[in-house]
Amino acid sequence: MTLLTLHNHTRVTEFIMQGLFDHPHHQGLFFGLFLCLYTAVVMGNFPIIVAIVIHPPLHTPMYFFIANLARVDILFSSSVVPKMLENLLQDKKTISLAGCIMQLFVLTSSLVMELLLLTVMSYDRYVAICHPLHYVKFMNKEICIRLAVSTWAVVTINSFVHLLLVLHLDFCGPNLIQHFFCEFPAILALSCSSTYINEIMMFMADIFLVMGNFLLTLVSYSFIIITILKIQSSKGKQKTFSTCFSHLLVVTLYYSTMFYTYIQLTSSNPLEKRKKVAIMYALVTPTLNPVIYSVRNKEVKLAMKRIFPFTTKS
Template sequence: MSGANQSSVPEFLLLWLSRQPQQQQQLLFGLFLSMYLATVLGNLLIILAISTDSRLHTPMYFFLSNLSFVDVCFSSTIVPKMLANHMLGILSISFSGCLTQLYFFIVFGNVDNFLLSVMSHDRFVAVCHPLHYTTKMTPQLCALLVAGSWVIANSDGLLHTLMTARLSFCADHRVPHFFCDISPLLKLSCSDTYINEMLIFTVGSLVMITPLVCILVSYICITCAVLRIPSTKGKWKAFSTCGSHLAVVSLFYGTIIAVYFKPSSSHSAEKDTVATMMYTVVTPMLNPFIYSLRNKTMKGALRKIIVRKTGSM
């Protein structure tokens, strides 16, 4: 079967969790399950609060609700399949299922990436040009930015998925990962993966680095504006918020760059898995806390929902 064409590949085996000691498997299962539930619950609460409270019908919260939706989808692309496989004792995923998972993983990851950039631009306009905020961040522009993010993300996801589908795979179909990621798939291929790797370095770099540069420029400008604030308390509050945002951004982009922007031959399965876990599971869980639960208006909206629900019981 060595050198077989991809059409004859019936399935891949996702082995990462099964390779851990039995006790550690149970611990990791519980950890992934709790983090996934926290991600879904936290982000859905954010969406519900924003949709029901008219005070939150602003560009910042419009982007935040989209980010929360994407974070739920991002985690749901990966974690439920892994948990179900573990519970049922199944390690396999079909070739078509693997490519489907890869496609949605890239799409939701890219939309997440673009929305973080759009949100940083929104904060830049709010802090540095407050008098022109309503004229610059119009509903039409906000909708266009979100729609553009989805279009680019889908195009990138389709490109990488189609390029992976054309590869041939060796007799060994064991993927040392907890989902179908592009890096371990390239390592299993018997084909020349040079074009695939160059696409990751070129198109992938453009898609990832451009939003990152926008984020950094926005926060540098915000920092300069904050330094001009006379109040020490005001400076500390602004830096505290910006610092937490940048911590999530650093975690998200740092782990992605560490995993993808190096030759496939230099990848370490264990290190890549841990790094991937950080931006696929941890970051979506942290986003509701970092971007909203520190916000008084958002906490007030969430409190109203909880009171309304408990009062109706």
Template sequence: MNKSIVTEFLILGFTQKPELQRALFIVFLLIYLVALLGNALIVIAIICNTTLHTPMYVFLLALAIVDIICTTSIIPKMLGTMLTTGRSISYESCMSQLFFFTWSLGAEMVLFTTMAYDRYVAICFPLRYRTMMNPHMCVALLGITMVIAVTNSWVHTGLILRLTFCGPNIIDHFFCEIPPLLSLSCSPVRINEVMVYVADITLAIGDFTLTCISYGFIIAAILRIHTAEGKRKAFSTCSSHLIVVSLYYSPVIYTYIRPASSYSFERDKVITALYTLVTPTLNPIVYSFRNKEMQTGIQKVFAFLRH
């Protein structure tokens, strides 16, 4: 049971330099708007176009929703701390932010693996794709993603709730993240560190390995394509996906694989921004907007709005 005497935390934000605050406010506001509008456009386009009701786009829809939740749980509060001197966040709100962030983190990692598997089946077993990726399989994969994400979030949030926070209450970060909260705890955090380490090995490293294996089979299949144009297009798609996936997993693994005593929050803020802010903004561009079917779906949405 939580024995904390701290009722609120103070979030220091991305930087303490006043001359950088305005510039960063504009940058993060633009990032949030691009991520929010881009992912919302994907959600609307997929829901409204029956031609996009296929496994690949259903997983893209899920990824877009996760990215909206991830950025919305972090950026609005972060922008608020840049605008005002009121940097406080209640204990309850901090725990809620932590829960939704860790949920979206787990969901995104499993979705990347699921999407890589879907592309593996589509390219390596094209004639059996509809049979292998039937509606029941899609529901099962999304269900597994949700169970893993919720379990991951409940475990970490629950373990944080068991800790005692007796002061100081200053979070040297731009949101309620696990490492800075562990550094503020007055009680032992060994169990928390072990579970973070276990989650990093199983979720981050495990999912990244499975994703790379899927793309390894995909690349092997691409090499058997006879036309140079076909190879070029397939490699272009795979390479862009792998860049985004690597950009997401590398900082996640780096952040959570270390004990709390070794964190450097000034450096870690920039690293954390890669997977909390940059990747959700890049996902719509890399996974969707370069796709002709998605472009057609988005054009139909704009055409409907004009009328």
């Protein structure tokens, strides 16, 4: 049963997901594809975490935050993909109300955490390039721990506020989620009570967290670019730019996906396009992040060779 009668009100206890694709004969193909991508997410990010923890030369602020970013990527994908794979093998694609609430909490926490981590990493690159003589002072171990704790505090408070507001909503039918996982817009659309406060809080979160962090990152890289342009030698410019290239690439990938999502929400057929974009930030981006941070990074490659000698050959 997906409905429960309580105090003369019919309450939803289970949601039905629309699924990812409308063609059942393609389900097996996509199951294999997404399973491979999810495996790549875990097997790509986990070794980076291990390498950064075990290899002393990687015990620096930048790699400390890269390890946190890798953990967030695994957490985010793990909150969506296993249930998505399960539903691909079933005719009835369901998720319990409690499971949906938990997925909302993990998804929101992961997305905001990644946003804050990218901003902190932008600040790290700003200090390293624009104020190299003061880097040890401004990015010491104590400050890094405070920044990490602060980001987790913001993430937890933000997620709990949204979660508590959802728990106060009534769901009395319909119970069809127009997505392949639980997200706030899809869930709010199913509520039979007022969602005005929820929408206001989501709007405020978008303004302060999304736009605020985007502007801070933009300011950091504006100063970085100005500093690089002041360097006289071309080799010096290239060497300095290479220290932030990987992070800049990840930031560009993350924000372009996010802004594309918002643009598609206003299109004539936002549902199908939103699903495709969701695949990008649930699977593709977490798969590419470890590749971006390791392909051009000699220190990470060296750590991988020493810790996982079977993964690379000299």
